[in-house]
Amino acid sequence: xxxxxxxxxxxxxxxxxxxxxxxxxxxxxxxxxxxxxxxxxxxxxxxxxxxxxxxxxxxxxxxxxxxxxxxxxxxxxxxxxxxxxxxxxxxxxxxxxxxxxxxxxxxxxxxxxxxx
Amino acid sequence: xxxxxxxxxxxxxxxxxxxxxxxxxxxxxxxxxxxxxxxxxxxxxxxxxxxxxxxxxxxxxxxxxxxxxxxxxxxxxxxxxxxxxxxxxxxxxxxxxxxxxxxxxxxxxxxxxxxxxxxxxxxxxxxxxxxxxxxxxxxxxxxxxxxxxxxxxxxxxxxxxxxxxxxxxxxxxxxxxxxxxxxxxxxxxxxxxxxxxxxxxxxxxxxxxxxxxxxxxxxxxxxxxxxxxxxxxxxxxxxxxxxxxxxxxxxxxxxxxxxxxxxxxxxxxxxxxxxxxxxxxxxxxxxxxxxxxxxxxxxxxxxxxxxxxxxxxxxxxxxxxxxxxxxxxxxxxxxxxxxxxxxxxxxxxxxxxxxxxxxxxxxxxxxxxxxxxxxxxxxxxxxxxxxxxxxxxxxxxxxxxxxxxxxxxxxxxxxxxxxxxxxxxxxxxxxxxxxxxxxxxxxxxxxxxxxxxxxxxxxxxxxxxxxxxxxxxxxxxxxxxxxxxxxxxxxxxxxxxxxxxxxxxxx
Numbered sequence: 001x002x003x004x005x006x007x008x009x010x011x012x013x014x015x016x017x018x019x020x021x022x023x024x025x026x027x028x029x030x031x032x033x034x035x036x037x038x039x040x041x042x043x044x045x046x047x048x049x050x051x052x053x054x055x056x057x058x059x060x061x062x063x064x065x066x067x068x069x070x071x072x073x074x075x076x077x078x079x080x081x082x083x084x085x086x087x088x089x090x091x092x093x094x095x096x097x098x099x100x101x102x103x104x105x106x107x108x109x110x111x112x113x114x115x116x
Numbered sequence: 117x118x119x120x121x122x123x124x125x126x127x128x129x130x131x132x133x134x135x136x137x138x139x140x141x142x143x144x145x146x147x148x149x150x151x152x153x154x155x156x157x158x159x160x161x162x163x164x165x166x167x168x169x170x171x172x173x174x175x176x177x178x179x180x181x182x183x184x185x186x187x188x189x190x191x192x193x194x195x196x197x198x199x200x201x202x203x204x205x206x207x208x209x210x211x212x213x214x215x216x217x218x219x220x221x222x223x224x225x226x227x228x229x230x231x232x233x234x235x236x237x238x239x240x241x242x243x244x245x246x247x248x249x250x251x252x253x254x255x256x257x258x259x260x261x262x263x264x265x266x267x268x269x270x271x272x273x274x275x276x277x278x279x280x281x282x283x284x285x286x287x288x289x290x291x292x293x294x295x296x297x298x299x300x301x302x303x304x305x306x307x308x309x310x311x312x313x314x315x316x317x318x319x320x321x322x323x324x325x326x327x328x329x330x331x332x333x334x335x336x337x338x339x340x341x342x343x344x345x346x347x348x349x350x351x352x353x354x355x356x357x358x359x360x361x362x363x364x365x366x367x368x369x370x371x372x373x374x375x376x377x378x379x380x381x382x383x384x385x386x387x388x389x390x391x392x393x394x395x396x397x398x399x400x401x402x403x404x405x406x407x408x409x410x411x412x413x414x415x416x417x418x419x420x421x422x423x424x425x426x427x428x429x430x431x432x433x434x435x436x437x438x439x440x441x442x443x444x445x446x447x448x449x450x451x452x453x454x455x456x457x458x459x460x461x462x463x464x465x466x467x468x469x470x471x472x473x474x475x476x477x478x479x480x481x482x483x484x485x486x487x488x489x490x491x492x493x494x495x496x497x498x499x500x501x502x503x504x505x506x507x508x509x510x511x512x513x514x515x516x517x518x519x520x521x522x523x524x525x526x527x528x529x530x531x532x533x534x535x536x537x538x539x540x541x542x543x544x545x546x547x548x549x550x551x552x553x554x555x556x557x558x559x560x561x562x563x564x565x566x567x568x569x570x571x572x573x574x575x576x577x578x579x580x581x582x583x584x585x586x587x588x589x590x591x592x593x594x595x596x597x598x599x600x601x602x603x604x605x606x607x608x609x610x611x612x613x614x615x616x617x618x619x620x621x622x623x
Binding site for chain 1: 249252256259269271273278282283285289296297348352
């Protein structure tokens, strides 16, 4: 299971970074989303991987899974969700206001236009 | 319990939603509430400065959950200093904003209050995950403020700013995950207690975590090679917001100082990531900033590059990590925050009045209040470059004096002096172009309508006055900063204050 989870985190991080290095905002947003998924999974795993163990203390139970990373990851999910929503809104606004969804301050169309 | 300790976070947290929901259609009422809240924050900061100056470290367990299990707020001399700095700068910038630019878009005042809440929280907290949360609070507010007023270029720069900070937040989470994975705690004091007993097989993970943590703080403070976001952000946002952002980079510096002095203190004998690399990186940051000042094509760019250079100088002092250098660095931090903010506000006034050219470094004609603005620009440039007689000179002198123990100090001295010369060349050429040469040329464009000076000049005058005070009372200020640095280098007191309850439980 460790290998499976680790591979999943690695794949998502790699795809996220690849997408983030694209030049258009939409792919960058997708990349960031993938990256935050990977990180959330990673933070969740820092409490060690255990199956079928309760996260709250009950009588007669001696083996627990660490509840704190689960609480931390909930906070992280909420924050990254809000951030992504905000980024999307801004990306749309910027698309309409500046006529293009390039991430660079001076997009390729404008470079071409300046050379003319 | 010191219930008042949470007020610097609670007050803006209550005022901001009130501003957003109840008084959003009444700009006058919103201004009154916003200024009232910031003045109250300044009072609170002063009170906490008075209490903390006695040397006691106060703690507040949120929800009465004792540390290390609950979140704990800690007030020591450094925190009190940062609270006062934040609210003073906030008040000056707010007064400037009231003179017109808070009305150019919606929700300026609630975002401003949320920003102050995030800043105060980041300074007060004693828990690394809580630090992450307050970073996010101040960042979300800063995203809104950054694009305040709108416009294509500003929105694009805003997206870049958000993306770099989202990546930063992700790295922060990875660092926290790694550290939690090996220690099982994120409370700074508890971490400091647990780090010396860590298994050697876990050392690599811990080192990776602490290095990533340093990377995050380097992004926030715009340290080379992670400084690329700063010029674009500061140049493209409005001058008011850029002036407030003068404190944003200092949050990164504060975090470096705090984590280094509490978590990775001498008792732990653990290096905080790759801290040895910070001195060269800071030197490169200083060079990039000052070369940028000469190469800039607009006043805004020049001020942004100057902000970058001041971060370089500040981090040179911090990386020496002796009590004397920390004290010098903190003095330079107080000075550079105000000086850079004043510079941005003056440039904003110029942009409003030079309707054709804006802040571009081209020859234009005379504009309204050119004499007054030229004089203010001259003062701010002197301050920010570290020329006598203003506080920048004392700050740079203190920084240079404090790094004499560092290997290769002569090179750093030469670098600081040479880059100061570069900066002087840059500011003299831009100042003479925009203010001096324009004086004799008649203005061809239509004069802009809305150019009231009143409050904006008052707020800039207030900042310049603070710089003069910082120069005049340099003696008492450095005495206090020495005590701050002494407290930073005595982490046992911090640890005892935070962990006193758990110590009682398990003697």
